[in-house]
Amino acid sequence: MAKITMVEAVTMALAHELKNDKDVVVLGEDVGINGGVFRATNGLAQTFGEDRVIDTPLAEAMIAGMTVGMATQGMKPIAEAQFMGFIYPMVEHIICHAARMRNRTRGRLTCPLVIRAPYGGGIHAPEHHSESTEAMFAHMPGIRVVIPSSPSRAYGLLLAAIRNPDPVLFLEPKRVYHLNKEEVEDDGEEYPLDMCYVDREGDDVTLITWGAMMKETIEAANILAERGISAEIIDVATVSPLDMDTIHESVAKTGRCVIIQEAAKHCSVSSEIAANLADQGLYNLNAPVKRVTGYDTIMPLFKLEKKYMPSVDRILDKVEQVLEVS
Numbered sequence: 001m002a003k004i005t006m007v008e009a010v011t012m013a014l015a016h017e018l019k020n021d022k023d024v025v026v027l028g029e030d031v032g033i034n035g036g037v038f039r040a041t042n043g044l045a046q047t048f049g050e051d052r053v054i055d056t057p058l059a060e061a062m063i064a065g066m067t068v069g070m071a072t073q074g075m076k077p078i079a080e081a082q083f084m085g086f087i088y089p090m091v092e093h094i095i096c097h098a099a100r101m102r103n104r105t106r107g108r109l110t111c112p113l114v115i116r117a118p119y120g121g122g123i124h125a126p127e128h129h130s131e132s133t134e135a136m137f138a139h140m141p142g143i144r145v146v147i148p149s150s151p152s153r154a155y156g157l158l159l160a161a162i163r164n165p166d167p168v169l170f171l172e173p174k175r176v177y178h179l180n181k182e183e184v185e186d187d188g189e190e191y192p193l194d195m196c197y198v199d200r201e202g203d204d205v206t207l208i209t210w211g212a213m214m215k216e217t218i219e220a221a222n223i224l225a226e227r228g229i230s231a232e233i234i235d236v237a238t239v240s241p242l243d244m245d246t247i248h249e250s251v252a253k254t255g256r257c258v259i260i261q262e263a264a265k266h267c268s269v270s271s272e273i274a275a276n277l278a279d280q281g282l283y284n285l286n287a288p289v290k291r292v293t294g295y296d297t298i299m300p301l302f303k304l305e306k307k308y309m310p311s312v313d314r315i316l317d318k319v320e321q322v323l324e325v326s
Helices: 008-018 044-048 061-071 088-098 134-138 150-161 211-226 244-254 271-280 312-324
Strands: 024-028 051-053 077-082 113-121 144-146 166-173 197-200 205-209 232-234 238-240 257-264 290-294
Touching: 008 024, 008 044, 008 150, 008 166, 024 061, 044 051, 051 134, 061 077, 061 088, 077 197, 113 150, 113 312, 134 144, 134 238, 134 257, 134 271, 144 150, 150 166, 166 211, 205 211, 205 244, 205 312, 211 257, 211 312, 232 244, 244 257, 244 271, 257 271, 257 312, 271 290
Parallel strands: 024 051, 024 077, 077 113, 113 166, 144 166, 205 232, 205 257, 257 290
Antiparallel strands: 144 238, 197 232
């Protein structure tokens, strides 16, 4: 079994569903002949034909509208927003139609669609190409927001998203598209949605993160281990709906929590996790919940983007703060 990157895992999952489900189609800008900006759809049009892997005009609102229409009529469309920062013309269709279709029709119609979007910083791109606005979509009832952190998780979670009867926003952290490789078997086995994954067990502090920030979080945990500090790592994976049961169970064990996200701090997913811990898990905490986040400003150009994104040192600093509280 060969080791593959995250972007190759995405391609593998798309190919598996195109092969095994005639209702699945892929559409978006440059997804066909060119294989996508990040090559996530490379070779799919040649294998499955241009009526299954469809190049669209540069018109995000049209892509979203077509996707909703296809989904309500029995198809399973997978649309690509070329970058997260280009998704805003799609928002009207996502909020007003995709997310509400089941409720609006009292279950008569569902919207089994996936919108894929490369997101996050770290590749020296302009600000519209580097945004992390998952909280905006996590706030919308009726749509799942899923963020893989590794090749195996990207494969399994994307399969589950495609097979889900309701809309899923699948955010792919492009900084880790080619970061590492894993052995991933093309066996069609999906990973469950709506749950956190405990990637490392620990006793002293819980580190909660998702997407690309798993890299820095793991590096910080390795340094802490050298210092004799045992950190538990939770990969949230599905940021909406949140699996707070797993998070509460971990914090009850460790008594301390640091949340790490690339997105801006204000009104973020980390805000919701921290508020929920304060509301329902206060007596399990031996120290205040700390957060390591991006800043409440627009993602800067590439010379400063490393200053914006959470670093290993910033994570270690927050862990030291929660450990100092007795």
